[in-house]
Amino acid sequence: GQNIDQPTEMTATEGAIVQINCTYQTSGFNGLFWYQQHAGEAPTFLSYNVLDGLEEKGRFSSFLSRSKGYSYLLLKELQMKDSASYLCAVERTARQLTFGSGTQLTVLP
Amino acid sequence: DAGITQSPRHKVTETGTPVTLRCHQTENHRYMYWYRQDPGHGLRLIHYSYGVKDTDKGEVSDGYSVSRSKTEDFLLTLESATSSQTSVYFCAIRTGGGSSYEQYFGPGTRLTVT
Numbered sequence: 730g731q732n733i734d735q736p737t738e739m740t741a742t743e744g745a746i747v748q749i750n751c752t753y754q755t756s757g758f759n760g761l762f763w764y765q766q767h768a769g770e771a772p773t774f775l776s777y778n779v780l781d782g783l784e785e786k787g788r789f790s791s792f793l794s795r796s797k798g799y800s801y802l803l804l805k806e807l808q809m810k811d812s813a814s815y816l817c818a819v820e821r822t823a824r825q826l827t828f829g830s831g832t833q834l835t836v837l838p
Numbered sequence: 839d840a841g842i843t844q845s846p847r848h849k850v851t852e853t854g855t856p857v858t859l860r861c862h863q864t865e866n867h868r869y870m871y872w873y874r875q876d877p878g879h880g881l882r883l884i885h886y887s888y889g890v891k892d893t894d895k896g897e898v899s900d901g902y903s904v905s906r907s908k909t910e911d912f913l914l915t916l917e918s919a920t921s922s923q924t925s926v927y928f929c930a931i932r933t934g935g936g937s938s939y940e941q942y943f944g945p946g947t948r949l950t951v952t
Contacts, residue, residue, distance in 0.1 A: 771943040773943075816880065824869060825883055826883060826941065827897070830878065831880055
């Protein structure tokens, strides 16, 4: 079976750095996605990690450790518009994604 | 937005009626997906397609069927809608390949079954 865990809620201050963790146990693993979803909108692609290590894209970075079943999304220089739900998703071997329940991030002024 | 549209965007229907949701893409991507999103469950895969007339079930496929007769269209049908199928439905496509690929979502369809 599949199990993906991420914190339900997090709060951080504008300008700060926040790390959202995701742990997973799945049968089959191709890669790991991170998405951002604002309320009432569709998920927006942020990153896709296949190999171990850190991938950086501007203010957002994503890390993967396949041996530990662990990933994190790092958001730097937080802005109010970063308040959203962040979804971790594992791609299994059949090109299917299994999503975690999401982490609701609130950025405070 | 990778050229994905969904129709209708909102629908209210009665229990027992058939409902078809349409996903349309303009870029000839091979893989297309249907998800539903519910509070407390996150996004769950219903069905997916890896080419014309090639489809497979996801984790919550009971009560749903799909068809893909053209590359650009992927239809999701609820043969007899139930209240438990009230949800937001998202279509997605997969782009790229190998170690560099992305999955983009359409704008969603909010379905209410009364």
